Amino acid sequence: MSLAYRVSLKVCEVVSADDKTVHQLDLRDVLPEDEMKDLLRARLVEQGFEEEEEGKKLVKEGASGEMITVDMESLELTAELEVEKTVSGKVDSWGDAETRAAAKRQAENRAQQQANALLERGQKDAQSDVSSRLAAGESDRLEEMNQVLQDVYSEALKRKARRLGDVVEEYEGTNEAGEYELVIKIEV
Amino acid sequence: MSRKTISDNRLQEIAAFHMLPFGVDIFQNSPLQLRHSKPLPLGDPEVLTREVVDALAASIERGTLAFLSRQGAWQKRMVADTGRDDPRHNQRGIGQEQWRGAGRRLAFSKHSIESVIFAYNAMCFASGMPVPKTRNYPKSVHPSTKLNGDLLASHIVWKRLDDANFRIADVALQSFGRNPLTRLVTLNMPEEEDALAVVNRLFQDDLEPSWPWLTKYVANYWSYQLLSRWESLDRFDKLNRGLAHFGEALFTLAEQRSRKDYLLVFIEFFRDVLAVQKNGAEIPYEKNQLNSFNKIARQLKLSERDSYRQMWSRWVDLCQRIRTEYEDIRQIHPIDREAGDKVFMSTYEQEPFAEIAHRAHVFSNTLRGVIGA
Numbered sequence A: 001m002s003l004a005y006r007v008s009l010k011v012c013e014v015v016s017a018d019d020k021t022v023h024q025l026d027l028r029d030v031l032p033e034d035e036m037k038d039l040l041r042a043r044l045v046e047q048g049f050e051e052e053e054e055g056k057k058l059v060k061e062g063a064s065g066e067m068i069t070v071d072m073e074s075l076e077l078t079a080e081l082e083v084e085k086t087v088s089g090k091v092d093s094w095g096d097a098e099t100r101a102a103a104k105r106q107a108e109n110r111a112q113q114q115a116n117a118l119l120e121r122g123q124k125d126a127q128s129d130v131s132s133r134l135a136a137g138e139s140d141r142l143e144e145m146n147q148v149l150q151d152v153y154s155e156a157l158k159r160k161a162r163r164l165g166d167v168v169e170e171y172e173g174t175n176e177a178g179e180y181e182l183v184i185k186i187e188v
Numbered sequence B: 001m002s003r004k005t006i007s008d009n010r011l012q013e014i015a016a017f018h019m020l021p022f023g024v025d026i027f028q029n030s031p032l033q034l035r036h037s038k039p040l041p042l043g044d045p046e047v048l049t050r051e052v053v054d055a056l057a058a059s060i061e062r063g064t065l066a067f068l069s070r071q072g073a074w075q076k077r078m079v080a081d082t083g084r085d086d087p088r089h090n091q092r093g094i095g096q097e098q099w100r101g102a103g104r105r106l107a108f109s110k111h112s113i114e115s116v117i118f119a120y121n122a123m124c125f126a127s128g129m130p131v132p133k134t135r136n137y138p139k140s141v142h143p144s145t146k147l148n149g150d151l152l153a154s155h156i157v158w159k160r161l162d163d164a165n166f167r168i169a170d171v172a173l174q175s176f177g178r179n180p181l182t183r184l185v186t187l188n189m190p191e192e193e194d195a196l197a198v199v200n201r202l203f204q205d206d207l208e209p210s211w212p213w214l215t216k217y218v219a220n221y222w223s224y225q226l227l228s229r230w231e232s233l234d235r236f237d238k239l240n241r242g243l244a245h246f247g248e249a250l251f252t253l254a255e256q257r258s259r260k261d262y263l264l265v266f267i268e269f270f271r272d273v274l275a276v277q278k279n280g281a282e283i284p285y286e287k288n289q290l291n292s293f294n295k296i297a298r299q300l301k302l303s304e305r306d307s308y309r310q311m312w313s314r315w316v317d318l319c320q321r322i323r324t325e326y327e328d329i330r331q332i333h334p335i336d337r338e339a340g341d342k343v344f345m346s347t348y349e350q351e352p353f354a355e356i357a358h359r360a361h362v363f364s365n366t367l368r369g370v371i372g373a
Helices: A033-046 A100-136 A138-164 B003-025 B050-070 B073-082 B096-101 B110-126 B148-163 B170-174 B180-186 B192-202 B205-231 B233-257 B260-279 B285-296 B302-330 B339-350 B354-368
Strands: A003-025 A050-052 A057-061 A067-071 A076-097 A166-174 A180-187
Touching: A003 A100, A003 A138, A003 B302, A033 A050, A033 A057, A033 A138, A076 A100, A076 A138, A100 A138, A100 B302, A138 A166, A138 A180, B003 B050, B003 B110, B050 B110, B050 B148, B110 B148, B110 B170, B148 B170, B148 B180, B148 B205, B180 B192, B180 B205, B192 B205, B192 B233, B205 B233, B205 B260, B205 B285, B233 B260, B233 B285, B233 B302, B260 B302, B260 B339, B260 B354, B285 B302, B285 B354, B302 B339, B302 B354
Parallel strands: none
Antiparallel strands: A003 A076, A050 A057, A057 A067, A067 A076, A166 A180
């Protein structure tokens, strides 16, 4: 005769997942490098970034809760997201053996395996969620940063023009193709 | 007659009537045929008669030279030397005289003969012969690559086995894997040191006459290899690593020796790879590549995908470096240019390269996630 043994296990554990994207900002030297970086810093502050580590880094929280960092030395833009998620559930399993002890062992092993599988699934879901959220905000972040760089170049070119001579005409707008256009005429 | 003598006679017969025809075939251009034959012991000169050794040595030497000639190596060399395609030199040489003309000799040793016997045994085992456990049938040999001829011959033997339409045991193919030329074409250079070793051996003076051949052969082989990189992330990464490591090592060596002509392989390669666009593909090549990557990497974290793309961009970047090297040479007065510079320039100018380099630059920026470029 075989004996049955049932084990019920409540699972409640916190799993964490993280992901990040890194982009390189290409900041050309229209003006001396330090001046270009100052322009960039000022523009980022206007966009809501805050200075950290004595201005070496500028950070702000993005729409999806990600931490956006611009490293002013390496000019790297990093978006990092970390989440913690509570995985909870209940697993039921049965053991069936000749003795009570063997049936219990079998039931416990099966319950543990099911609990591990539940946690693993939870971890995967959390990871997938983090990556999806980060990826979803990617185009907005890039658009914002392209706009920041455009503003920096625009200001840099205006300054450079003023240094080269007297500005007699300045036009800033969008052409028929929807591209930003800046025309500065100077008298040397 | 002793038992040992009878056995040696039988083995000599096998060598003469089975192994030798295989040894001739393996250096021909026709598909390798699977034959049911008995294997021979390795490292045992008694099993080969003088006649078999001479015939096999002749086959190896002639076959190796013919293999190089099939890629138009000598013609390319003439063009490289003279800077123009001279129709009087259009015949393809297949003798040692072409090698001697370059002040070198293609040298072979018993290691090449052993390679052929090893390949023959691999074919025997592929045909169903049981693999013996005696020490006379080692599972692997490590073909010598000290002599230029041995290096080329053992690579050819590997290639013919790899191309064979019957299944050769992986362990047999791997035995040839230490050959630097085999490592190069299969891009098996996971570490920077591997690439340095390959570059240092293949760009030694004793192999110089083969460089024009090497350029075309390797570039073609890489293009073919890249087709298989979407099979898995491991394969994708292995090929990218190999290309990046080799490219960086080669650029360093070319710089150290002031030999820009070493870089011709990358001109050929990028033309092969990025000229796909010419065939009227509907989806731009770069976009197609990114789509394929996203498919095999969809399970990865974004940060992991970034590191795979970074490694990928390292060899794509080399295309722009080729263009920079060309622009640098143009700044040198023609009288002061080295012979290697001239060969590099003429190859670069044969077909437009600037557009390819620009596309590669843009693509590399995409892979590295550059904003504002």
